[in-house]
Amino acid sequence: MLCARRLGGLRAGLRVRRVSTRWSPVGAAFTVQPQGRRLDWSGERGGLFGVPELSAPEGFRVAQEKALRKTEQLVRRVCATPPGPRTVLIFDELSDSLCRVADLADFVKIAHPEVAFREAAEEACRSIGTMVEKLNTNVELYQSLQRLLADKKLVESLDPETRRVAELFMFDFEISGIHLDREKRKRAVDLNVKILDLSSAFLMGTHLPNTIEKRLLPERIRHHFELAGDHAVVDSLRAEAPDDLVREAAYKIFLYPNAGQLKRLEELLSSRDLLAKLVGYPTYSHRALQGTIAQSPETVMEFLEKLSDKLSERTMKDFEMIRGMKMKLNPQNSELMPWDPPYYSGLIRAERFNIEPSLYCPFFSLGACMEGLSLLFNRLLGVSLYGEQPTKGEVWSEDVRKLAVVHESEGLLGYIYCDFFQRADKPHQDCHFTIRGGRLKEDGDYQLPMVVLMLNLPHSSRNLPTLLTPGMMENLFHEMGHAMHSMLGRTRYQHVTGTRCPTDFAEVPSILMEYFASDYRVVHQFARHYQTGQSLPRNMVSRLCESKKVCAAADMQLQVFYAALDQIYHGKHPLRSSTTDILRDTQERFYGLPYVPNTAWQLRFSHLVGYGAKYYSYLMSRAVASMVWRECFRQDPFNRAAGERYRREMLAHGGGREPMLMVQGMLQKRPSIDDFVNTLVSDLDLDFETFLMDST
Numbered sequence: 084m085l086c087a088r089r090l091g092g093l094r095a096g097l098r099v100r101r102v103s104t105r106w107s108p109v110g111a112a113f114t115v116q117p118q119g120r121r122l123d124w125s126g127e128r129g130g131l132f133g134v135p136e137l138s139a140p141e142g143f144r145v146a147q148e149k150a151l152r153k154t155e156q157l158v159r160r161v162c163a164t165p166p167g168p169r170t171v172l173i174f175d176e177l178s179d180s181l182c183r184v185a186d187l188a189d190f191v192k193i194a195h196p197e198v199a200f201r202e203a204a205e206e207a208c209r210s211i212g213t214m215v216e217k218l219n220t221n222v223e224l225y226q227s228l229q230r231l232l233a234d235k236k237l238v239e240s241l242d243p244e245t246r247r248v249a250e251l252f253m254f255d256f257e258i259s260g261i262h263l264d265r266e267k268r269k270r271a272v273d274l275n276v277k278i279l280d281l282s283s284a285f286l287m288g289t290h291l292p293n294t295i296e297k298r299l300l301p302e303r304i305r306h307h308f309e310l311a312g313d314h315a316v317v318d319s320l321r322a323e324a325p326d327d328l329v330r331e332a333a334y335k336i337f338l339y340p341n342a343g344q345l346k347r348l349e350e351l352l353s354s355r356d357l358l359a360k361l362v363g364y365p366t367y368s369h370r371a372l373q374g375t376i377a378q379s380p381e382t383v384m385e386f387l388e389k390l391s392d393k394l395s396e397r398t399m400k401d402f403e404m405i406r407g408m409k410m411k412l413n414p415q416n417s418e419l420m421p422w423d424p425p426y427y428s429g430l431i432r433a434e435r436f437n438i439e440p441s442l443y444c445p446f447f448s449l450g451a452c453m454e455g456l457s458l459l460f461n462r463l464l465g466v467s468l469y470g471e472q473p474t475k476g477e478v479w480s481e482d483v484r485k486l487a488v489v490h491e492s493e494g495l496l497g498y499i500y501c502d503f504f505q506r507a508d509k510p511h512q513d514c515h516f517t518i519r520g521g522r523l524k525e526d527g528d529y530q531l532p533m534v535v536l537m538l539n540l541p542h543s544s545r546n547l548p549t550l551l552t553p554g555m556m557e558n559l560f561h562e563m564g565h566a567m568h569s570m571l572g573r574t575r576y577q578h579v580t581g582t583r584c585p586t587d588f589a590e591v592p593s594i595l596m597e598y599f600a601s602d603y604r605v606v607h608q609f610a611r612h613y614q615t616g617q618s619l620p621r622n623m624v625s626r627l628c629e630s631k632k633v634c635a636a637a638d639m640q641l642q643v644f645y646a647a648l649d650q651i652y653h654g655k656h657p658l659r660s661s662t663t664d665i666l667r668d669t670q671e672r673f674y675g676l677p678y679v680p681n682t683a684w685q686l687r688f689s690h691l692v693g694y695g696a697k698y699y700s701y702l703m704s705r706a707v708a709s710m711v712w713r714e715c716f717r718q719d720p721f722n723r724a725a726g727e728r729y730r731r732e733m734l735a736h737g738g739g740r741e742p743m744l745m746v747q748g749m750l751q752k753r754p755s756i757d758d759f760v761n762t763l764v765s766d767l768d769l770d771f772e773t774f775l776m777d778s779t
């Protein structure tokens with residue numbers, strides 16, 4: 084059972100060791116104060132992530148030049164190699180040598196505390212980016228892959244992973260129009276440049292504040308906004324403001340259409356459409372959805388329409404409830420508007436369930452949560468987490484912890500760098516970064532994956548460990564789901580390592596972890612009061628879970644609306660009317676609260692850039708995770724056989740296998756769109772048991 088995953092047993096015995104003396108229990112790594120930790124001041128300063136050149140910012144230039152030289156060498160080699168599996172292997176090595184610098188630099192340029200490092204990394208990203216562009220239009224390189232893929236017999240002789248990776252490389256080539264005649268190729272290159280420029284300009288515009296003359300705001304709410312001279316500056320929707328009028332004003336001003344931004348969006352969408360057509364697809368959406376679970380825009384729309392229909396009754400009930408709350412507090416003006424749901428559903432949640440975070444925090448010390456994760460992975464997958472002392476210069480901040488991920492019989496699987504704590508200038512996002520992908524090297528050794536998890540948790544102090552709110556705990560589980568996807572992947576090629584998989588599959592492992600984080604049997608294992616050792620009472624866990632279902636149908640309905648809008652924008656062009664008219668119609672069809680004249684929410688929809696035509700992915704990943712939870716783990720969240728199947732059928736393949744095949748392998752049946760819809764809607768049902776428990 085294990086050998087298929089071990090890639091022919093090539094690395095069996097090589098690195099197997101149970102526990103190294105360098106490893107300490109994971110909980111301790113997060114509870115012991117930095118000043119109490121043994122820091123290694125002796126010896127030479129090594130480089131970031133153990134890359135020797137990166138002991139100083141200048142090292143980026145050395146690393147990047149080394150990568151570029153190696154790339155040129157590999158390009159020559161692949162062009163001289165007769166078509167066959169070696170072609171794919173060299174392509175992957177080529178991609179590896181560039182990614183190892185680019186991915187590392189991508190992280191360092193935003194997260195390193197020293198400006199010099201950030202700037203050097205930025206420069207490295209630029210020069211590697213230029214190289215990648217050059218390679219994507221290198222006809223000789225393209226032809227070496229083309230020769231392989233054109234030979235049917237040869238293609239059939241490849242193993243499925245190799246074939247898929249070859250196709251993925253080809254897919255990247257084709258967007259540059261490399262397979263077209265010279266004139267069209269030039270148009271494709273120009274469109275790519277234009278799309279890149281429009282994307283960053285649009286993205287910038289989504290965050291820019293709008294201003295309004297101060298005198299136009301009702302006097303009693305003026306002080307709620309930042310004032311600059313005669314103007315008030317509105318930089319967000321202020322969705323949580325208790326005053327209805329503040330939310331209404333913020334909504335109408337922040338979403339007031341900006342002509343420049345509108346033009347950028349229209350041009351971005353039409354350029355994407357032109358490019359897709361140029362390289363041979365009917366719409367941009369058709370191109371974007373290649374290789375995903377959904378596979379086609381038709382399937383995505385079917386999913387969204389069915390989900391919307393099935394949700395609508397529950398959504399109406401949620402809206403009724405929210406309207407009731409508004410009426411109670413503001414009887415003169417109780418019409419429900421789009422700026423109301425987040426605020427009033429928060430009030431309803433607070434009224435029904437007493438889930439004050441401070442009641443929960445003492446039970447969720449970071450050390451306890453990490454122990455809990457390690458224990459869960461151990462029982463499910465035979466994998467443990469250990470703290471490892473980083474070498475001097477290996478990490479970018481003293482509070483970064485390095486974890487070794489160790490399998491009970493296979494040994495070390497990879498490393499997770501935990502950059503968990505708040506720091507000045509650190510981006511405010513919880514995120515997973517691949518630093519180095521896993522791959523089988525030519526010498527038969529496995530290149531171990533390395534990732535960073537970034538969170539923004541409070542530091543511990545002398546008498547108080549880092550305590551997590553329930554939301555932070557769930558995020559930690561979510562991000563660790565991504566990390567384990569990276570650690571347990573054993574793909575032959577780094578091009579498809581761990582999270583380098585289709586967008587609508589990528590959130591399955593992380594969302595699945597949220598189900599574990601909400602299950603009492605799991606939480607009970609680790610949630611202990613940091614002072615008294617008392618475990619978190621069961622009814623508190625249930626209350627927490629039930630509170631998340633308050634107005635959850637309306638929340639999901641909103642996501643369906645956004646996803647449908649994204650599909651229509653990236654669907655058939657020319658669009659049937661303006662983006663604002665489409666927004667209004669789609670909002671009516673898929674959401675239910677009225678469109679507000681003179682607003683254009685789509686101009687703030689930053690995910691149109693990064694997720695173009697794939698915004699539905701989160702909902703679909705959630706559907707798959709929900710089914711995996713129900714069918715495989717709900718009965719017993721520590722079921723080792725299910726855990727092994729999960730690794731074998733899903734995690735091990737990264738993006739190297741068609742996603743629906745992974746889903747099918749895990750569930751042991753091929754789910755239909757109706758199955759996806761039903762599981763999402765069933766998740767909204769209140770738990771009868773909790774209901775009974777709370778009423779006694």
Ligand SMILES: [Zn+2]
Pocket residue numbers: 561565590593
């Ligand atoms: Zn995620």
